[in-house]
Amino acid sequence: xxxxxxxAPSPTGYLHIGGxxxxxxxxxxxxxxxxxxILRIEDTDQARNIDRADEKLIEDMRWLGLNxxxxxxxxxxAGEYHQSRRLxxxxxxxxxxxxxxxxYYAFDTREELDAMRKAAESAKRRFRYPRAANFPGEADAQRxxxxxxxxxVRFRMPDRDFVVNDLLCGEGGxxxxxxxxxxxxxxxxxxxPTYHFAVVVDDEDMLVTHVLRGQEHLMNTPNHLGLQESLxxxxxxxxxxxxxxxxxxxxxSKREKDAAVRSxxxxxxxxxxxxxxxxxxxxxxxxxxxxxWLRGDVQLDAATLDRAAAALGVQPPEIQIHDFRASGYVPxxxxxxxxxxGWSPGEDREKxxxxxxxxxxxxxxxxxxxxxxxxxxxxNFNTTALAALDTPTKRGLLRDYLSLHGxxxxxxxxxxxxxxLIDMCPGIxxxxxxxxxxxxxFAADDGLPIDPAARDKVLLRNxxxxxxxxxxxxxxxxxxxxxxxxxxxxxxxxxxxARGLKLGDVAQPVRVAVTGTTVSPPLFESLELLGxxxxxxxxxxxVRTLRA
RNA sequence: GCCCCCAUCGUCUAGAGGCCUAGGACACCGGCUUUUCAAGCCGAGAACACGGGUUCGAAUCCCGUUGGGGGCGCCA
Numbered sequence: 001x002x003x004x005x006x007x008a009p010s011p012t013g014y015l016h017i018g019g020x021x022x023x024x025x026x027x028x029x030x031x032x033x034x035x036x037x038i039l040r041i042e043d044t045d046q047a048r049n050i051d052r053a054d055e056k057l058i059e060d061m062r063w064l065g066l067n068x069x070x071x072x073x074x075x076x077x078a079g080e081y082h083q084s085r086r087l088x089x090x091x092x093x094x095x096x097x098x099x100x101x102x103x104y105y106a107f108d109t110r111e112e113l114d115a116m117r118k119a120a121e122s123a124k125r126r127f128r129y130p131r132a133a134n135f136p137g138e139a140d141a142q143r144x145x146x147x148x149x150x151x152x153v154r155f156r157m158p159d160r161d162f163v164v165n166d167l168l169c170g171e172g173g174x175x176x177x178x179x180x181x182x183x184x185x186x187x188x189x190x191x192x193p194t195y196h197f198a199v200v201v202d203d204e205d206m207l208v209t210h211v212l213r214g215q216e217h218l219m220n221t222p223n224h225l226g227l228q229e230s231l232x233x234x235x236x237x238x239x240x241x242x243x244x245x246x247x248x249x250x251x252x253s254k255r256e257k258d259a260a261v262r263s264x265x266x267x268x269x270x271x272x273x274x275x276x277x278x279x280x281x282x283x284x285x286x287x288x289x290x291x292x293w294l295r296g297d298v299q300l301d302a303a304t305l306d307r308a309a310a311a312l313g314v315q316p317p318e319i320q321i322h323d324f325r326a327s328g329y330v331p332x333x334x335x336x337x338x339x340x341x342g343w344s345p346g347e348d349r350e351k352x353x354x355x356x357x358x359x360x361x362x363x364x365x366x367x368x369x370x371x372x373x374x375x376x377x378x379x380n381f382n383t384t385a386l387a388a389l390d391t392p393t394k395r396g397l398l399r400d401y402l403s404l405h406g407x408x409x410x411x412x413x414x415x416x417x418x419x420x421l422i423d424m425c426p427g428i429x430x431x432x433x434x435x436x437x438x439x440x441x442f443a444a445d446d447g448l449p450i451d452p453a454a455r456d457k458v459l460l461r462n463x464x465x466x467x468x469x470x471x472x473x474x475x476x477x478x479x480x481x482x483x484x485x486x487x488x489x490x491x492x493x494x495x496x497x498a499r500g501l502k503l504g505d506v507a508q509p510v511r512v513a514v515t516g517t518t519v520s521p522p523l524f525e526s527l528e529l530l531g532x533x534x535x536x537x538x539x540x541x542x543v544r545t546l547r548a
Numbered sequence: 549g550c551c552c553c554c555a556u557c558g559u560c561u562a563g564a565g566g567c568c569u570a571g572g573a574c575a576c577c578g579g580c581u582u583u584u585c586a587a588g589c590c591g592a593g594a595a596c597a598c599g600g601g602u603u604c605g606a607a608u609c610c611c612g613u614u615g616g617g618g619g620c621g622c623c624a
Contacts, residue, residue, distance in 0.1 A: 126620065164552095168553095216619070219619040344560085346562065377559070524583085
């Protein structure tokens with residue numbers, strides 16, 4: 001029997017870390033066992049579907065390299081892989097259950113259901129839907145509809161305990177008592193299937209053999225077993241994966257990003273480096289909404305949050321796969337790291353290529369404890385991996401990074417220039433580091449912005465020692481017979497030695513004068529790249545400004 | 549509230565009753581290197597949640613406690 005796995009996300013936006021790991025494990029299992037990996041889009045909630053969200057999700061999957069054998073864009077035997085395009089399939093199966101008395105119509109309103117749930121809660125009972133003694137017929141459904149009552153189809157759950165044979169949870173299966181399950185809705189009032197129903201039908205249609213999914217699905221598995229039994233379907237092998245949490249143990253979500261930006265905003269306002277009004281305007285938020293966000297009552301939407309973060313000059317923590325791409329992580333490294341959140345190949349192995357993971361993966365070695373997402377370790381993985389790549393490969397990654405940052409001055413540079421920048425920046429942790437270090441080299445020479453802290457510390461402190469050094473050095477540099485990193489290096493060193501200065505005492509003033517900051521690629525190479533004219537223009541400009 | 553899952557350094561984990569004085573990785577701390585930021589090199593500290601069993605012997609098996617996570621929708 002050929003192994004068939006699937007990743008079945010609900011398209012509510014970009015792919016999350018947890019979703020990516022679920023996808024990865026399904027992918028690895030299929031690859032390891034010579035099976036097929038299917039992508040299916042679970043878009044059965046009309047209210048929640050965001051326009052074209054599946055495209056973002058698919059983009060992230062492709063970027064990660066988690067390519068599917070069947071699914072959107074590649075097709076397959078099931079024909080359609082968006083549940084929204086398979087409605088007739090679900091309806092046919094629902095009708096079958098209706099006809100055989102294994103499902104029935106129900107006409108309760110939300111209010112009635114809420115009231116029943118409240119009553120159960122106050123009586124300290126678990127709510128169970130009160131199944132009618134006699135099921136309503138088609139005529140009753142017609143009447144209910146004409147009276148404007150909601151009409152749903154509920155599944156008549158078999159009245160017995162269920163045992164979920166899970167590869168990861170429990171030993172000898174997880175037993176869930178009959179009292180813990182009830183007659184759940186399979187067809188909503190809008191005629192669309194619920195998740196529980198669509199997932200069972202599709203896993204059967206698509207011949208899925210192994211279901212690896214988040215542990216939050218463990219308790220709904222009896223619903224699926226009941227449906228499979230009543231529909232005469234196979235039951236796939238289940239493995240419910242532990243959850244990935246934030247470092248603080250909370251559930252990983254966009255909230256963390258929101259909180260990070262909020263605390264930066266509060267700090268900036270408290271330190272008077274910014275005002276609430278200025279930030280609000282920069283973020284483009286309504287005054288009341290912004291105030292309520294600052295109090296922590298609500299979250300900001302993604303775009304507003306990004307603008308606020310930019311205005312504050314803070315880098316919010318990456319949450320979604322897309323965030324990591326935008327920071328300049330290597331996709332295979334991200335996958336490698338995520339795989340280790342729950343899986344270990346043993347023998348102290350950690351750093352692995354995709355091929356190695358495919359060869360080594362096994363469910364027996366997947367753990368069962370929740371993992372926290374440690375960005376520091378991921379950063380280390382990325383740093384190490386980047387250091388091992390050759391320049392053309394890094395350039396490819398940098399191009400991808402820049403495709404998301406069209407406003408970067410690096411975005412329009414030719415390959416030869418990018419290669420030069422890459423070689424000037426060893427030891428980078430993420431691709432964004434290249435941009436941070438190099439962007440000043442592409443700024444206009446006139447009116448180069450100087451960081452005040454750098455200016456005070458490096459040029460003005462100690463009675464302008466840095467500035468005086470700079471002035472003395474300028475003419476020596478101007479007189480250099482050739483403008484190469486080696487020549488500049490020799491000149492600066494001999495100058496420093498003659499004055500009894502450390503190299504840094506000379507190099508830092510030049511760096512600040514030329515780049516406006518204390519951080520840049522190696523100075524002499526930077527000066528060579530900039531050229532004599534532009535370098536001297538910047539130094540002289542800075543000197544002029546500070547003298548005035 | 550009821551039900552389910554889980555429990556080794558700060559974090560991810562190795563560990564299938566003696567190989568454990570508990571191994572690796574990241575982080576942290578100390579040192580070296582260094583024209584900035586990184587990177588690199590060397591070194592140190594750091595864990596079997598608790599309480600009962602079982603056994604000659606328990607991180608490993610059983611029970612309980614505590615703690616963490618999840619579920620109880622016409623969301624997925």
